[in-house]
Amino acid sequence: xxxxxxxxxxxxxxxxxxxxxxxxxxxxxxxxxxxxxxxxxxxxxxxxxxxxxxxxxxxxxxxxxxxxxxxxxxxxxxxxxxxxxxxxxxxxxxxxxxxxxxxxxxxxxxxxxxxxxxxxxxxxxxxxxxxxxxxxxxxxxxxxxxxxxxxxxxxxxxxxxxxxxxxxxxxxxxxxxxxxxxxxxxxxxxxxxxxxxxxxxxxxxxxxxxxxxxxxxxxxxxxxxxxxxxxxxxxxxxxxxxxxxxxxxxxxxxxxxxxxxxxxxxxxxxxxxxxxxxxxxxxxxxxxxxxxxxxxxxxxxxxxxxxxxxxxxxxxxxxxxxxxxxxxxxxxxxxxxxxxxxxxxxxxxxxxxxxxxx
Amino acid sequence: xxxxxxxxxxxxxxxxxxxxxxxxxxxxxxxxxxxxxxxxxxxxxxxxxxxxxxxxxxxxxxxxxxxxxxxxxxxxxxxxxxxxxxxxxxxxxxxxxxxxxxxxxxxxxxxxxxxxxxxxxxxxxxxxxxxxxxxxxxxxxxxxxxxxxxxxxxxxxxxxxxxxxxxxxxxxxxxxxxxxxxxxxxxxxxxxxxxxxxxxxxxxxxxxxxxxxxxxxxxxxxxxxxxxxxxxxxxxxxxxxxxxxxxxxxxxxxxxxxxxxxxxxxxxxxxxxxxxxxxxxxxxxxxxxxxxxxxxxxxxxxxxxxxxxxxxxxxxxxxxxxxxxxxxxxxxxxxxxxxxxxxxxxxxxxxxxxxxxxxxxxxxxxxxxxxxxxxxxxxxxxxxxxxxxxxxxxxxxxxxxxxxxxxxxxxxxxxxxxxxxxxxxxxxxxxxxxxxxx
Numbered sequence: 001x002x003x004x005x006x007x008x009x010x011x012x013x014x015x016x017x018x019x020x021x022x023x024x025x026x027x028x029x030x031x032x033x034x035x036x037x038x039x040x041x042x043x044x045x046x047x048x049x050x051x052x053x054x055x056x057x058x059x060x061x062x063x064x065x066x067x068x069x070x071x072x073x074x075x076x077x078x079x080x081x082x083x084x085x086x087x088x089x090x091x092x093x094x095x096x097x098x099x100x101x102x103x104x105x106x107x108x109x110x111x112x113x114x115x116x117x118x119x120x121x122x123x124x125x126x127x128x129x130x131x132x133x134x135x136x137x138x139x140x141x142x143x144x145x146x147x148x149x150x151x152x153x154x155x156x157x158x159x160x161x162x163x164x165x166x167x168x169x170x171x172x173x174x175x176x177x178x179x180x181x182x183x184x185x186x187x188x189x190x191x192x193x194x195x196x197x198x199x200x201x202x203x204x205x206x207x208x209x210x211x212x213x214x215x216x217x218x219x220x221x222x223x224x225x226x227x228x229x230x231x232x233x234x235x236x237x238x239x240x241x242x243x244x245x246x247x248x249x250x251x252x253x254x255x256x257x258x259x260x261x262x263x264x265x266x267x268x269x270x271x272x273x274x275x276x277x278x279x280x281x282x283x284x285x286x287x288x289x290x291x292x293x294x295x296x297x298x299x300x301x302x303x304x305x306x307x308x309x310x311x312x313x314x315x316x317x318x319x320x321x322x323x324x325x326x327x328x329x330x331x332x333x334x335x336x337x338x339x340x341x342x343x344x345x346x347x348x349x350x351x352x353x354x355x356x357x358x
Numbered sequence: 359x360x361x362x363x364x365x366x367x368x369x370x371x372x373x374x375x376x377x378x379x380x381x382x383x384x385x386x387x388x389x390x391x392x393x394x395x396x397x398x399x400x401x402x403x404x405x406x407x408x409x410x411x412x413x414x415x416x417x418x419x420x421x422x423x424x425x426x427x428x429x430x431x432x433x434x435x436x437x438x439x440x441x442x443x444x445x446x447x448x449x450x451x452x453x454x455x456x457x458x459x460x461x462x463x464x465x466x467x468x469x470x471x472x473x474x475x476x477x478x479x480x481x482x483x484x485x486x487x488x489x490x491x492x493x494x495x496x497x498x499x500x501x502x503x504x505x506x507x508x509x510x511x512x513x514x515x516x517x518x519x520x521x522x523x524x525x526x527x528x529x530x531x532x533x534x535x536x537x538x539x540x541x542x543x544x545x546x547x548x549x550x551x552x553x554x555x556x557x558x559x560x561x562x563x564x565x566x567x568x569x570x571x572x573x574x575x576x577x578x579x580x581x582x583x584x585x586x587x588x589x590x591x592x593x594x595x596x597x598x599x600x601x602x603x604x605x606x607x608x609x610x611x612x613x614x615x616x617x618x619x620x621x622x623x624x625x626x627x628x629x630x631x632x633x634x635x636x637x638x639x640x641x642x643x644x645x646x647x648x649x650x651x652x653x654x655x656x657x658x659x660x661x662x663x664x665x666x667x668x669x670x671x672x673x674x675x676x677x678x679x680x681x682x683x684x685x686x687x688x689x690x691x692x693x694x695x696x697x698x699x700x701x702x703x704x705x706x707x708x709x710x711x712x713x714x715x716x717x718x719x720x721x722x723x724x725x726x727x728x729x730x731x732x733x734x735x736x737x738x739x740x741x742x743x744x745x746x747x748x749x750x751x752x753x754x755x756x757x758x759x760x761x762x763x764x765x766x767x768x769x770x771x772x773x774x775x776x777x778x779x780x781x782x783x784x785x786x787x788x789x790x791x792x793x794x795x796x
Contacts, residue, residue, distance in 0.1 A: 050475075051447040055440060096787070149539060156787070159548050159780065160490075160541035162470045164788065176478075252439060254470045256541055258568070259439050295444065298433070314432040315394035315403075 003352040019197055022352075036186060041179050049178035050251075052291065057182075057189045058246045060287035063271040064196055064280065065239025070269075071278035072200055073232035074212025075125050076133055079118075079140035080240050080268040085260035086114040086144060087241030088163075088248035089154050095166045096156055103168050103249070107188070111241040117144070118237025125229050129215075141262050148257035164254040181250040188246065192239060197280050199235065208232050212278075270325070274332050276341025285340040294321050386423065386691060386703055388413065388430040389449035389458025393465070396436035397569070398594055400624050401676055405464060406432070407666040408680025414663050415654045416688055423691050424700045435468060442468030443475070450479055457481040457706040459691070460713065462683055464488065466541055469502075477501040481706035482713050486683045487512075487618060487641060491545060494774065495781035496714060496739040497792035503713050503742045505686060506735060507641050507768075509542070509617065510549035510776065511746040513589065514768030516615050516639055517553045519750050520587055528559040534580050536600065537591035539565035542619070546591060549773050556772070570596025577603040590616040590638075597625035598633075605632035612637065615750065622675040626753045634755045639748040642682040642732045644758040646673035649727035651681065675751075675758055682732040689718050710795070714739055733765045739794035746770055 003024050010016045020026045044053065066080045090113040094106035121140035125133050148154050148161070155163050168175040168184065175184050199205050207228045210218035219225050248255045267290060275286020297317055305312035336342055390409070393402040413428045422428055431452060433445035442463055450457045461476065462484040463469055469489035476483040483502045485493065491508040493499035507515075521528045535550055537543030547563060554561040562583055564576050570592065577600075580588065588609065592600055597620045604611055612635035616625075621638025629636075646652050651673055658664050659672070671677055694704040694712035704712070718735040737744035747765035751758045785792050 045451070047447045047451055051444040055444075159545050160466070160470075161544060162467075162490075162541055164470070164474070164784070166787070167789070252443060252471045253474045255439075256467055256470065258540055259467055263438075294441075298448075313394070314392070314434045315399070318395040318434050318436055 002354065005352070017201075019201075033190070036190075037183070041183060044179070044182075046178050049182045052295065053182050054178070054185055054251050055247075056287045056291045057185045058243050058251055059268065059271065059291065060284045061189050061192060061246065062240050062243035062268050063275065063283035063287050064193060065236045065243065066268050067272045067275075067277065067279070067283045068196060068200070068208075068239065069232050069236035071272060071276075071282070072205060072212060073208035073229065073236075074215075075122070075229060075232060076130065077137040077233075077236070078134050078262070078265050078269065079121060079137040079144075081260040081262065081264035082141045082144035083114045083118055083237040083240035084244030084247060084264070085148060085255075085257060086117050086237075087111060087244030088165075088255050088260070089148055089257075090114065090241070091245035091249065092163045092165060093154065093156075103166075103170060107242055107245045107249075110245045111238040114241025114244065115234040115238040118233045118240075119230050122230050122233025122237075125233065126226055138262070141265055145257045145260060160256070162254055162256040163248070165249040165252075168249050175250070185246055185250050188242070192242065193280060193284075196239070200280070204228075204231065209278075270329060272339070273329060274339050276339030277337070279338070279341035281344065282339050282341035285344070289340065290325075293324070297321055297324070384703060385427045385429040386459060387453035387456045388428060388687070389446075389452065389461060390430050390432045391435050391442055391445035391449060391461060391463050391468070392432055393435045393437045395434065396438070398437050398465075401594075401622065402437075402464065403668075404622070404624070404666075404671050404674055404676035405680040405683075407671070408677035409462075409684045410665040410680075411654050411658050411672075411677075412681045412684035412688070414658045414665070418657050418661055418663065419653075423688060424695055426691075426695070426701060426703055428688075435463065435465065437465050437468075439465075439467045439471050443471050446472055446475065450481060455703050455705050456709075459704065459706070460484050460687060460709050462486060462687070466490075473499065473502050479706070480710070482710045484683070484687065484713070486686065487679075488542070492777045492780035492784060494741060494743045494777040495792070496737075496742045497794050498781040498785045498790055499742065500714075500739075500795040501710060503737070505713075505716075505737070505743065506682075506733065506745045507618075507748055508743055508746070508773075508777075509545045509591075510773045511743065511768035511770070512617060512639050512641075512748055513546040513549050513591075514553060514773050515746070515748045515766040516589055516750075517550070517557060518769065519762065519766055520615070521557060528557045530558065530560075531587070532560040532562065532583065532585040534562045534564055534583060534585040534588045535591070536564050536566065536576060536580070536588055538570060538593045538596055539567050540593075542593060543591045546617075548776055549768075550589070552772055552776065553769070566592070566596060566600075568596075569594060571599050573599050573603045577607045577609070580604075580609060581607045586613065588614045590614055590620055592616060592620040592625075596620075598629040601626070601629035601632045601636060611635040612752070615639065618679075618748070621751060621758070623671075623758070624674075624676065626758075631755070633753050635752065637750055637752045637761070638758075640675060640751050640758075640760075641745075641748050642675070642679045643730055643749065643760055644673065644675040644678055644751065648678070648729075648731045650685075650731060651678060653727055654681065678731065682728075685723075685726060685728055685732065686716070686718065686735060689722070690716055693717075713737065714742070714795075716744060741774075746773075 008023055062080055062084055069075050069077050087110040091106045091110035094101055094109050124136040155161050175181050207223045210223055211228050271286035271290050274289055276282025301317050302312050392406040417428050433449055435442040435445050460482045466489050469485045472483055486505045487507050489504055491504055493502035493504050566573055566576055614636055616638035618640050621640050626633035655672055690712040691704050694708040698708045714737055716735055716737045720734055723729050733745045733747040735744040747767045749760050750762045752761045
């Protein structure tokens with residue numbers, strides 16, 4: 001009913017290799033993009049842009065970066081926030097110290113700086129795996145925050161270590177309202193998600209997956225472990241770095257090293273666990289879920305409690321949130337390790353067969 | 359399939375529920391992006407409890423400000439920057455006129471993130487005793503108010519106090535500055551270095567990494583340095599740890615002076631005996647001896663409208679601080695009504711004018727029953743701080759006692775130029791032309 005695929009034939013290699021092989025999916029995705037780029041900016045409120053859409057897109061980009069590394073290449077990392085911090089501070093310093101540098105170029109350079117740091121902290125991955133690697137990336141988390149706090153040069157000698165992002169101007173056009181920032185973030189994130197989708201479909205992505213599934217076997221069939229793993233760290237950190245720059249420039253406007261704490265790294269990790277490890281869409285689902293759930297609880301719980309005549313203080317909501325998150329993470333790890341993206345996939349398979357399951 | 363559909367329907371319904379409801383139009387709506395959980399939750403409970411109690415008190419006692427009822431709504435930030443921004447964005451749409459009146463988030467990181475946003479939305483940001491200190495320069499930061507005291511002025515006042523204890527000079531003495539290695543702990547360093555250059559005392563800076571529950575190495579170093587005084591910029595769990603560690607190495611507690619974040623019952627009670635004799639700066643006095651606090655207890659708690667779950671905390675340092683900030687805010691609302699029309703709701707712009715032209719005299723504090731609770735405040739465009747005065751209090755094992763009867767003012771001539779220089783640098787970085795707003 002929803003998916004009537006009769007008559008859709010693939011007659012060329014190009015048709016066979018496209019991202020959305022089913023016509024209905026292509027239409028749905030085009031509609032989604034239309035809504036995101038045209039409809040949402042028209043109907044969305046300022047609150048939606050600055051409190052929900054921008055942060056969820058930016059964090060989705062960071063989660064995407066982590067997903068490339070953890071979900072595709074199988075290297076567990078706890079340093080995503082640190083790589084975001086590198087990106088944020090690098091973009092700030094490029095803008096500050098190089099007169100007239102285009103902002104997009106400084107975002108790219110910030111991503112490259114972050115990639116370099118990522119490669120550095122990815123080196124231990126050549127020797128150690130699993131939990132031990134997670135601990136090694138934890139070192140990145142603490143080291144980067146320490147460096148940014150310790151050396152005042154990075155924050156232009158600000159007495160507090162806090163940096164305040166410069167104005168975002170592209171070709172003389174100033175991005176100063178939430179809706180403009182949203183469109184900028186959306187464009188960058190869409191492009192980078194498209195790029196990521198193609199990377200994981202290419203030989204690079206296949207090499208990552210081979211390494212993830214069994215690195216000895218991968219080496220035997222001729223995949224160079226060193227370059228593959230380090231490339232995964234570089235690409236992942238690049239994504240996190242750009243996300244960090246967007247976090248500073250388009251979302252908060254001012255950041256401090258302590259803001260990029262282990263807490264944020266773990267949140268990004270939860271996003272891919274809940275959203276779906278090893279899936280591009282999972283990063284988006286996960287970030288939307290982690291960001292929206294607390295906000296929904298904030299809106300729902302007080303009226304619900306009033307209805308049931310229960311006492312409700314603003315702090316209770318935070319406690320309930322922590323409990324729910326803990327429960328959900330355990331639930332997903334047990335019931336559906338591939339997260340929301342996998343649920344979506346199952347749903348879609350069912351929809352393709354419905355109403356005639358066989 | 360069915361459950362999936364239902365799930366989708368729920369999501370759609372949930373998103374529809376996010377549309378904000380406006381507050382009552384003829385009340386003065388005050389947005390409270392506060393925190394009662396998280397690492398500093400205990401501090402937030404006492405502080406915001408006091409704040410809300412004073413608002414209730416004004417409503418109960420006088421029926422609001424010149425008849426305009428005060429209403430408020432809380433939003434939990436958990437001391438987290440991203441959640442703080444979300445709260446701010448949500449609360450500012452609740453009332454299109456007041457936009458939340460003025461924001462006091464009690465978290466430096468959140469305050470920094472709101473500086474640009476609040477200026478764009480035309481609603482003032484109150485950073486009472488914390489936050490971006492160079493916002494003292496109102497020509498660069500018209501919408502941000504680091505009221506009453508900044509870290510730099512406070513450390514300068516502490517140095518002044520110590521030198522007055524030593525016959526007016528600290529020359530040849532040695533002072534250790536032990537601090538939380540973060541924005542908060544690093545800000546006073548510039549001021550201390552300037553003080554040490556003119557006061558000719560030796561300064562040793564020792565950082566403590568967050569959260570500071572391990573300070574063995576630092577206190578060993580302090581024992582080796584054997585300083586005359588320790589100035590202490592601690593936070594949260596770091597405070598009690600430092601007091602216990604000082605006891606262990608035998609450093610006299612009555613030679614330790616903390617900042618106002620390191621001087622509440624939450625810091626000294628867990629340290630037990632080790633805290634006895636410890637001193638700290640404060641810009642408000644503790645205790646229920648102040649007539650206003652006693653009256654709040656009678657009026658608000660008598661009516662069963664008190665906000666504190668633990669009523670024993672009424673009159674603690676942080677509770678009284680919350681009341682003091684609320685007094686400053688309500689007086690600003692009164693000032694704004696005085697100019698723009700009594701009995702009218704005050705908008706964000708009008709509130710900004712009032713905060714820049716605030717004049718809370720001792721006579722006025724006397725009328726409120728708050729004599730000595732907080733210092734006089736007189737702001738202007740060139741001075742958004744408005745006071746810069748603190749007192750020194752000492753813990754006697756059960757309560758905080760004020761040991762300097764008069765307010766001590768930091769060395770304004772030395773410190774304020776530092777702010778101006780910083781603000782000018784910020785203006786250049788951001789491309790702002792400094793100008794006072796009318």
